[in-house]
Amino acid sequence: MKKEITIYDIAADVGLSPTTVSRALSNHPRVKEVTRNKILHAAKNMGYQSNIFASSLRKRRSKSIGVIVPRLNSAFQSSVLAGMEKIATQAGYNLIISQSMESLEKEISNTKIMFNSRVDGLLVSKAGTTDNIEHFQPFFQKDIPVLFFDRVPENNHCTGVVINNTQAIYDATAHLIKEGCKRIVHVLGNLQINVYADRLKGYKYALMDHGFVFNADNVFTNELDEDSGERIVEKILKLNPRPDGLLVSNDTSAASCLIALKKRGIKVPEDLAIVGFNNDLISRMVEPNISTINYPSYHMGEVAMKNLINHLDDENQEILQKTNTITLRSALIIRDSSKRRH
Amino acid sequence: MKKEITIYDIAADVGLSPTTVSRALSNHPRVKEVTRNKILHAAKNMGYQSNIFASSLRKRRSKSIGVIVPRLNSAFQSSVLAGMEKIATQAGYNLIISQSMESLEKEISNTKIMFNSRVDGLLVSKAGTTDNIEHFQPFFQKDIPVLFFDRVPENNHCTGVVINNTQAIYDATAHLIKEGCKRIVHVLGNLQINVYADRLKGYKYALMDHGFVFNADNVFTNELDEDSGERIVEKILKLNPRPDGLLVSNDTSAASCLIALKKRGIKVPEDLAIVGFNNDLISRMVEPNISTINYPSYHMGEVAMKNLINHLDDENQEILQKTNTITLRSALIIRDSSKRRH
DNA sequence: TAGAAGTATGCAACCGATTTCAATACATTT
DNA sequence: AAATGTATTGAAATCGGTTGCATACTTCTA
Known part of the structure; x- marks a missing residue:
């Protein structure tokens, strides 16, 4: 291998000490301009x-920051990452990225790797099965900031960047009610995850506030993947009376439901109104367009990274420690899949 | 900050030298079991x-590997990254990821950062405007392996993992012809990118082989984003005679076209047959389903990373140097958007 | 049992940039 | 001209793990 050039070589070359070279290279003010x-x-x-x-x-x-996400190949996560990368690069930080595959075990292992890689800070969106945060202890002990986003731990010692999931689903539910829906099914993911637990609350509150009775039969916990529609629609059809509103916690699954419904000749929104979540591309592409909650994913990445880096650079550790939660604005987008009035 | 434990501390504790501790920790054979x-x-x-x-x-x-992609928030890229992450983590490598935002300038800057971060290897999918590979010179000089994927440089000194884009579009074009299409429009991205240049070839060859005359008016170079459909369809409608086949180099754009066409009452596939590219989720979700080319993105990530790491670990440098191109299998998937015969 | 061969451990010199403390050079003030 | 202050520069220690070479200790062979 070719020899590397070091500051010593430079020092020898210009006839100065390595100290001065080091200073000059890092723009230390105490070096003469010349x-x-x-x-x-x-x-x-x-x-x-x-x-x-x-x-x-x-x-x-x-000068590097670790990011752990449940899955890299998700529209939502990759958009968050894009936002993070932009800010990190601007600030001169590298991004070390890994995925937990929704497994606590892998999350623990990733956390260890990040710790050993001595990242200056860590950004995490929890795996579905993660119910404690023991494995971040080494970070806490060494005062390395850990910031959660989207999926945050219940524990409120941790700072998190989130949206108001409860409010979002509250609004969506209220909207469906206003559109005349009498029996609304809510489909969501693993309830261990704050995101879904909060949404369930929003659903319940909205029902209550509008004089409806909550019925556990109307809540499905499900994978929210591309193929979920068939399974969900099968379950819906078994309910009696037939539901007339459907609130799905992710647009991919909502689109999948839409297709399964159309296949069976069930009209959307006339027979069944649908609202999804995330405002993914797909919600704008299917017919009818799916009403959804706009989730500012790119922005969330930017905000999370900005906060973490501010914390690191300014050395004003307290800001992050005292901040508990940063909530971003999300909003219901009403499209044809839920418009039942004229 | 709390004091770190070093091998010296351990050495003092067990009454041995740091050397032995170091050896023991890295499983060096010349340390007694006890x-x-x-x-x-x-x-x-x-x-x-x-x-x-x-x-x-x-x-x-x-023990880290750099990855530079045009954009993180793309279904295709994030799937590739997911495959890469899996393999890298298994092999004990960290992933440092950055995006070039399709800008040569940013790609150069990212390359520098990767070089300074002393990644053991680099995986790159080129930015659209990148027409030379000067900026990778430092890697070549230091014999740090650089492997390209999907978007590779023309220069054939470099190893790349690709699909056979020419063949893929050849097949798609031949398929449309077989379905009775007489005038096929091909929409693609920046022709500086090998991916699109190769596809254009495939389109031309297929026309030729089936006795059609190539007509430059039928080739559109376009952004292939979510909103591209309107613009593309406007252009199509200006052509006379009206095209009856549409080959779009990405599913998002194909779906966007589909919607724009339906809006104008043009029937797919009866009036105009569509084939997309990538086999993204969206191609399976719109109506009619869009015929497309299956692009094994996750697999491409795995293969690229596996090759790079093999090269690093085995120290048999030659393998990669002698390998010029690894071509993965892609395949035409025929769906309703292009079925015109019964 | 001497000598060879092998095994287990340690010494000390790295890798290359940063930083503390101190020294020197130069400018300014009285 | 002396004193004080300020701007530049440098010597040397440091961060913590690795490795070539040397040494001590075993075990085996002739």
Whole structure:
């Protein structure tokens, strides 16, 4: 392997000490302008490349941030990541990304790797089965900031960036009621996840506030994947009286339901009104367009990263410690799949 | 900050030298079984955490791999990344990910960052405007393997993982012809990108082989985003005679076209048959389902990462150097949007 | 039993940038 | 001209793990 150019080589070249070279390269003010230029020039000429390992070893920080998501190949998550990457790069941080595959075990293992990689901060959206946060203890102990997004732990020691899931589904439910729905089915994912637990609350509250009685039979816990529609619709058809409103916690599943319904000749929204969640591309592409909750995913990535980095750079640790939750604005988007009045 | 536990602390604790501790921790064979166990035990007890900076500095490798994609928030890319992450994690490599936003400038800057981060290898899908690969020179010079995927440079010094884009569109075109289409429009992205240039070839060859004359008016270069349908359909309607086949280089755009066509009362596939590309979720969800090319994105991520890591681990550098291109199987999936015969 | 061969451990020199403390050079003030 | 202050620079220790070479200790062979 070719020899690397180090600050010592530069120092020898320009006849100064490594100390001065180091200072010049990091724009330390206590180096004469002329000297600095001479050094920068030599560095460029010699093809100098700073060694981040040496630097990180000495400075005890890596200038990198870890991100753990349940799955990389999800429209929502990749949009969040895009927002994070933008901010991180701007601020000179690297992004180390891994996925937990919705498994607590993998999440623990990923957390360890991130810790060993000495990330300066960690951003996490929990796996479905994660019910404790023991495995983040090493981070807490070393005061390495951990910030959760979307799926946050119940524990309120942790800072999280979220939307108001309860409110969002409250609004969606109220909307369906206003459209004349009498029996609304709510389909959601694993209730261990705050996101879904909160939404269920919103559904209940809205029913209550509008004089409806909550009925557990109308709540389905389900995978929300591409094929879920068939299973969900089968269940719906077994209910008597037949539901006339459907609230699905993700647009992919909502679209899948829509297709399954149409296949059976059930009209949307006339026979059954649908509202999805996320405002994914798919909600705008199927027919009828699916009403949904706009989830500002890209923005969530930006906000989460910005907060974490602010915390790191300004050394005003307290801000994040005192902040408990950052709630982003989400909004109901009404489209044809739920318009039953004229 | 609390003091870190180092191998020196462990050494002092068990009454051995740091050398032996280091060897024991990295499973070096020249340490007695008993000694090793004693050391591992102490390490665990004392809460030892290896310092990768010190290790990387000395060993001159980072155990991390860089990935540069045009955009993170794309169904295709995020699926590729998911495949890469799986393999990388299994092999003990970290993933440092960044996006070029389709800009050469950002790609260059990202490349520099990756180089400075001393990734052990680099995986790249080129930005649209990238027409040279000068900026990877530092990697080539230092013999750090760079592997391209999907969007690869023309230059055939580089190893790439791709599908046979020419064949894919050839098949799609031939299919449309077989379905009775006489005038087929092909919509694709920036022709600087090999992916689209190759597809255009496939389109031309297929026309030729079936006795059609290629007509440049039938080729549109376009953004292939969610809103592209309106613009594309407007252009189509200006053509005379009216086209009866549409080959769109991405499913999002194909779906967008489908919607724009339906809005105008043009029947798919009767008046106009459509074939998309990628086999994204959306192609299966719209009505009619869109015929498309199955692009094995997850698999591409796995294969690319596996090859890169093999190369790194086995030290048999030659394999990758001698491999020019790895082509994955893609296949035409025929759905309702292009079935015109009974 | 001497000598060879092998096994287990340690010494000390790295890897390359940063930073504390101190020294020197230079400018300004009285 | 002396004193004080300020701007530049440098020596050396440090971050923590790895590794070539040396040494001590076993075991085996002739």
